[in-house]
Amino acid sequence: MxxxxxxxxxxxxxxxxxxxxxxxxxxxxxxxxxxxxxxxxxxxxxxxxxxxxxxxxxxxxxxxxxxxxxxxxxxxxxxxxxxxxxxxxxxxxxxxxxxxxxxxxxxxxxxxxxxxxxxxxxxxxxxxxxxxxxAPAKADPEAARIATLTPKERKIVAVVVEGNGAPNKELASKLFIAEPTLRNNLTTIYQKLGVANRLELYVYATRHGMTNVTA
The missing domain is CATH 3.40.50.2300 (Response regulator)
Known part of the structure; x- marks a missing residue:
């Protein structure tokens, strides 16, 4: 292609x-x-x-x-x-x-x-x-923010990126959690990373390589 x-x-x-x-x-x-x-x-x-x-x-x-x-x-x-x-x-x-x-x-x-x-x-x-x-990679100035995420929150971020605009209901199903739980987790993630919504989270996560779904 x-x-x-x-x-x-x-x-x-x-x-x-x-x-x-x-x-x-x-x-x-x-x-x-x-x-x-x-x-x-x-x-x-x-x-x-x-x-x-x-x-x-x-x-x-x-x-x-x-x-x-x-x-x-x-x-x-x-x-x-x-x-x-x-x-x-x-x-x-x-x-x-x-x-x-x-x-x-x-x-x-x-x-x-x-x-x-x-x-x-x-x-x-x-x-x-x-x-x-x-050469050694330069430290990502956002590394401290990213480090505050729990493994579960990192997985949610990766699934959001992988979903590429999929509705919350679909993402929650992939994560085996309830939709309200997903919304609560996303709110916490937004606060930790300093983003306002899923679009900003998507851009942030892609820019900083947070695209691998881990257990």
């Missing part, structure tokens, strides 16, 4: 995939974060070629969900050379990074490598990326 908000770039990538013959099949395209999530959940592609900047929004915020949607592997194809952003993408699970200016065969080889489960980093970025990845 191809995700890019530039129609010309998307058209070129489509032709590139078609040119690879029977080896690759294009199952769908998307042009922003919302359609990318919808298409990934619907189509369950093996590989997602993802641009980092989609209609003025960073696709970093949806990367964990894209990876969880159907087991897809993600390769970043971007004109953005921000080392911090690219490193963050790799930390969040992207299997490859290739610059948009790379030759066609480099892009295709990157897709092949990622499909095989290998890492594929643009040679010009490798040293910088590996240097940053091996």
């Amino acid at each position: 191809l995700v890019d908000d530039h129609k010309t770039m998307l058209w070129g990538l489509e032709k590139l995939i078609e040119g690879a013959g029977a080896e690759m099949q294009l199952v769908g395209t998307a042009h922003n974060n919302d359609t990318a999530l919808q298409q990934a959940a619907l189509l369950k592609p093996d590989v997602i070629v993802l641009d980092l900047d989609l209609e003025g929004r960073s696709s970093i915020e949806i990367l964990p969900q894209l990876l969880a949607a159907g087991g897809a592997r993600v390769i970043i194809l971007s004109g953005n050379r921000d080392q911090g952003l690219l490193t963050q993408a790799v930390r969040l699970g992207a299997r490859g990074v290739v610059g948009k200016e790379a030759p066609a065969e480099v892009v295709l080889n990157g897709i092949r490598s990622v499909h095989r489960g290998e890492m594929c980093l643009d040679p010009s970025l490798t040293s910088a990326l590996l240097g940053q990845l091996s």
